Amino acid sequence: MKILVCISSVPDTTSKISFTADQKSFDTTGIQWVINPLDEFALTKAVQLQASGAQVTIATVGETIVEPVMRKALAIGANDAIRINANPQDSYTVAEEIVALVKENGYDLILCGKESLDYNGNAVPGLVASMLEYPFVNACIGMEVQGNTANCTREIDGGKEKISVSLPAVIAGQKGLVEENELIIPNMRGIMSARTKPLTVKEASSSSAKVNSVQFQNTPGRGAVKLVDASNLDELVRMLHEDAKVI
Amino acid sequence: MSIFVYAECAEGTYKKSALEAVSYAKTVADLAGTDVIAISVNATDSSEKLYTYGATKVLKITNDSLKSFSAKAYAEALSSLFTGDIFVFPGSNEGLSLAPYFAGKVGAALHTNVLAAPTQLSPFTVERKAFSGKGIMTAQSNSDKTVVAISQNAYGLKDNPVQGSEEAASVSVSGNDVQVLSHEVKSGTLDLKDAEIVVSAGRGMKGPENWGMIEDLAQLLGAATACSKPVSDIGWRPHSEHVGQTGKAIAPKLYIAVGISGAIQHLAGVNGSKTIVVVNNDPEAPFFKSADYGVVGDALQVIPQLTEKIKALKG
Ligand SMILES: Cc1cc2nc3c(=O)[nH]c(=O)nc-3n(C[C@H](O)[C@H](O)[C@H](O)COP(=O)(O)OP(=O)(O)OC[C@H]3O[C@@H](n4cnc5c(N)ncnc54)[C@H](O)[C@@H]3O)c2cc1C
Numbered sequence: 001m002k003i004l005v006c007i008s009s010v011p012d013t014t015s016k017i018s019f020t021a022d023q024k025s026f027d028t029t030g031i032q033w034v035i036n037p038l039d040e041f042a043l044t045k046a047v048q049l050q051a052s053g054a055q056v057t058i059a060t061v062g063e064t065i066v067e068p069v070m071r072k073a074l075a076i077g078a079n080d081a082i083r084i085n086a087n088p089q090d091s092y093t094v095a096e097e098i099v100a101l102v103k104e105n106g107y108d109l110i111l112c113g114k115e116s117l118d119y120n121g122n123a124v125p126g127l128v129a130s131m132l133e134y135p136f137v138n139a140c141i142g143m144e145v146q147g148n149t150a151n152c153t154r155e156i157d158g159g160k161e162k163i164s165v166s167l168p169a170v171i172a173g174q175k176g177l178v179e180e181n182e183l184i185i186p187n188m189r190g191i192m193s194a195r196t197k198p199l200t201v202k203e204a205s206s207s208s209a210k211v212n213s214v215q216f217q218n219t220p221g222r223g224a225v226k227l228v229d230a231s232n233l234d235e236l237v238r239m240l241h242e243d244a245k246v247i
Numbered sequence: 248m249s250i251f252v253y254a255e256c257a258e259g260t261y262k263k264s265a266l267e268a269v270s271y272a273k274t275v276a277d278l279a280g281t282d283v284i285a286i287s288v289n290a291t292d293s294s295e296k297l298y299t300y301g302a303t304k305v306l307k308i309t310n311d312s313l314k315s316f317s318a319k320a321y322a323e324a325l326s327s328l329f330t331g332d333i334f335v336f337p338g339s340n341e342g343l344s345l346a347p348y349f350a351g352k353v354g355a356a357l358h359t360n361v362l363a364a365p366t367q368l369s370p371f372t373v374e375r376k377a378f379s380g381k382g383i384m385t386a387q388s389n390s391d392k393t394v395v396a397i398s399q400n401a402y403g404l405k406d407n408p409v410q411g412s413e414e415a416a417s418v419s420v421s422g423n424d425v426q427v428l429s430h431e432v433k434s435g436t437l438d439l440k441d442a443e444i445v446v447s448a449g450r451g452m453k454g455p456e457n458w459g460m461i462e463d464l465a466q467l468l469g470a471a472t473a474c475s476k477p478v479s480d481i482g483w484r485p486h487s488e489h490v491g492q493t494g495k496a497i498a499p500k501l502y503i504a505v506g507i508s509g510a511i512q513h514l515a516g517v518n519g520s521k522t523i524v525v526v527n528n529d530p531e532a533p534f535f536k537s538a539d540y541g542v543v544g545d546a547l548q549v550i551p552q553l554t555e556k557i558k559a560l561k562g
């Protein structure tokens with residue numbers, strides 16, 4: 001079985017987010033890049049499936065800056081990596097590049113994270129599935145592959161559902177797909193072998209963005225906190241009722 | 248051209264997130280000087296609900312192939328009825344699965360996590376959440392078609408009654424690629440992303456045996472319960488309650504955080520809340536810097552007392 005894991009490289013979750021002076025783009029100065037945490041669940045699942053013969057390729061649409069993160073994914077256990085050389089303009093262009101790769105190489109299973117924690121698109125996996133006309137399972141919190149089918153557990157509002165879809169399919173995962181303690185911290189051997197695993201660069205096909213980002217700003221902060229003494233909870237209740245009007 | 252909206256149902260009944268999506272569509276329609284067409288799938292609920300929030304027409308699809316949710320099959324059905332430029336989806340699980348699939352199918356510009364009404368219609372320009380709530384991005388469509396998925400609870404319900412009518416819509420669907428093996432919805436509990444009030448607790452609670460007081464307070468307030476990431480990682484609470492950057496992002500009217508330190512990743516998922524109350528025994532806890540109201544004290548003492556006082560208020 002051939003699995004493609006789509007990896008997005010995002011700012012470390014502790015990063016202070018700021019924008020360039022013209023407010024046109026994200027200021028990457030001093031940013032540490034990491035594998036999108038939700039993609040790490042997908043990658044770990046794929047690596048676990050190697051035990052039953054899966055071949056795991058990772059792909060990232062990005063410029064050379066994403067390569068260290070791709071090496072980390074190789075150290076975690078992917079077999080090889082493909083970087084599609086483009087500066088992602090929007091979800092649509094990223095999806096089109098991944099679709100072109102899938103059409104070229106053919107994969108049985110395309111694993112993604114549900115959302116990348118930079119632009120919070122919630123978009124690429126569904127777009128990829130749509131363009132390929134494949135089944136799409138979002139918010140996947142459990143998966144087993146049996147021959148040509150994937151039995152998945154997906155989160156639904158207020159609960160969960162076990163479903164099965166036939167492969168090829170696009171599956172977007174989150175925590176639960178594997179547990180936190182199953183995540184693989186690369187050891188020295190993994191890191192060494194990642195240096196020699198193939199990382200191929202593929203030129204992007206020319207696709208055009210459907211969304212332009214016009215401006216960025218930081219979310220406005222809150223005013224100063226009103227502290228209430230633990231012995232004066234009546235005052236808290238009054239403020240929530242009369243001032244904030246939330247209870 | 249009419250504004251289209253997907254009116255999502257659970258067990259045939261319109262969901263709150265669907266009513267929010269209709270409210271949003273109505274605002275867009277008013278800006279554009281047109282009306283709202285809502286599409287529902289296997290609804291048994293009264294269309295009156297949708298008229299209340301501004302839908303002038305309800306197209307009701309009734310189809311056995313669409314009994315279980317499939318992004319592919321639903322996108323096929325909805326796109327065959329779409330004759331406009333703008334389609335609005337709720338920010339629910341289903342909405343976020345369907346919106347990109349649908350957008351890919353009709354070649355539309357896709358805006359997810361949308362926070363507010365468009366500031367401009369052509370090109371369609373709108374503010375959306377980015378960087379896990381740390382930033383706001385103004386995005387613009389570069390296509391004549393636009394798909395919007397709103398950030399749940401960010402826009403809210405807006406009453407806007409209109410004269411409406413319903414119509415049965417027939418669609419041909421080539422089958423359903425999803426086979427449902429089992430379906431588990433906890434009845435009687437509020438959906439976390441829909442909830443107006445959320446009571447959330449962290450490691451400061453010491454152990455799962457102390458969660459009774461959190462549940463009591465939540466029940467009294469008609470609130471959903473949530474937790475910090477480590478609490479779900481160690482299995483004190485289910486993963487579905489995990490809020491934050493790597494869990495659910497929520498935007499209730501009131502968020503009560505008990506024994507949670509306020510790490511940046513936690514804040515990222517809850518900073519869209521309108522009012523935040525923090526209870527923590529450490530006056531230096533970072534969460535106090537991102538709260539509206541704070542109580543410095545032992546949660547195990549404070550929460551039961553707070554519950555009693557709110558009970559007294561409610562009479
Ligand atoms: C990649 C990544 C992603 C992450 N994503 C998330 C996420 O999505 N959501 C999330 O929540 N976290 C996330 N985290 C974890 C985050 O960094 C924090 O570790 C976590 O939020 C801390 O949880 P906590 O506040 O419950 O526990 P702690 O940090 O242990 O804090 C417990 C708090 O309880 C207080 N306390 C103790 N006893 C009492 C008492 N008796 N009464 C009142 N207060 C008391 C303490 O003063 C302290 O402030 C992520 C981390 C990483 C690295």
Ligand SMILES: Nc1ncnc2c1ncn2[C@@H]1O[C@H](COP(=O)(O)O)[C@@H](O)[C@H]1O
Pocket residue numbers: 005006007008009036038039059060061062088091094111112113114115116117119120121122123124125
């Ligand atoms: N530039 C990219 N390269 C490869 N995969 C990506 C890229 N951006 C997003 N993805 C994948 O799509 C998922 C959802 O991302 P998004 O739609 O941007 O929120 C991510 O978790 C990745 O699996």
